[in-house]
Amino acid sequence: MFRTLLLAIAIVSANVSAATPEVPRGKLPRQVVPTAYEVNLRMDARADRYSGTVRIDLDVKEATDHFFIHARGSSLHDLQLTHANIATITAKSELVDAAGGVVRVDSATPITPGRWQLQLRFDAPYDQRLQGAYKVKAGGADYVMTQMEPLGARNAFPSFDEPAFKTPWTFTISAPKGDTAIFNTQETGVESLADGWVKHRYAQTKPLPSYLIAFAVGPWDLVEFNAIPKTALRDHVKAHSAHMHMNSVTSGSVTSSPCRGGMTSGSMKPSPPGSRPKSPMASIQNWKRTWICSVAVSAQWARTASRRRAASTIRSRIGPKSAARLMASPTKKVARYCR
DSSP, rough: OOOHHHHHHHHHHHHHHHHSOOOOOSSOOOOEEEEEEEEEEEEEETEEEEEEEEEEEEEEEEEEEEEEEOSSSOOEEEEEEETEEEEEEEEEEEEEEEEEEEEEEEEEEESEEEEEEEEEEEEEEBBBBSSEEEEEEEETTEEEEEEEETHHHHHHSOBBOTOOOOBEEEEEEEETTOOOOOOSSSEEEEEOTSSSEEEEEOOOOOBOOGGOOEEEESSEEEEEEEOBBSSOOOSSBOOOOOOESSOTTTEEEEEEEEETEEEEEEEEEOTTTTTOSSSSOOOOHHHHHHHHHHHHOOOTTTHOOOOOOHHHHHHHHHHHHHHHHHHOOHHHHHHHHHH
């Protein structure tokens, strides 16, 4: 009798396990992968939450009635799956791993292999741990900035938040009139909305992983700089760049520059009167040079094995010849390249 009962429990447990999709604790399954994103954000740095819509172009490799995405701390609404030749399918979401921000998307009917789109609305709080889209206060004003690395993008918006997924991104940011909104790419248009807000449109990015997405919203000062001239190690001129300053003359401001896809705070210094630029920033400063420089300078003092790994990484970014010259140069020359 007892053995029969145990056998029945085992059979039921096996059936439940078979019916319940296994929750991915590491990489997401590859039966559904992203190919492009369209993200529309509505952000007011003075509020506690923000909202937006996300459309993800999907490549469905095999028929399935569910797949997984990342969304940590967000509330998801109105999920729909669309296909060019199939009627729209409603979907629902369930947070299956709160710590990892893993969400299972269940389709009302199975989706077939091919090109699909997932569309949804979401709202989320500004992060309080300097991850994702977070908010800081300076001089009585609120500012939003981002830190997506290593796993902060899932805090900012629903996505497939893994570095292996490199896709083009198209962004718009709606913000109150008078606020500055910037993104990885150049602003291509501005639209005044009926409610007094302004929608900022940006050029589509090259294929990027989610951790390299960066944006900022608030009463920023944008200070532009001239092009960086050639050096002994760099035979080309770097395009003009810009830094952001918190708009606070009396209490000081944080100079902030993008690096590795996130907004990183720099040194405190007062903003001189009249420092506000006449024109908006054309593009965010390229993060790659800053990162390569930091790796190269660190490698000067590293052990042989660490130096080899650093050299290999830099070669993949700037090519073997440039990497060899940079790694072989004395620290002073590396520093001059990084100026």
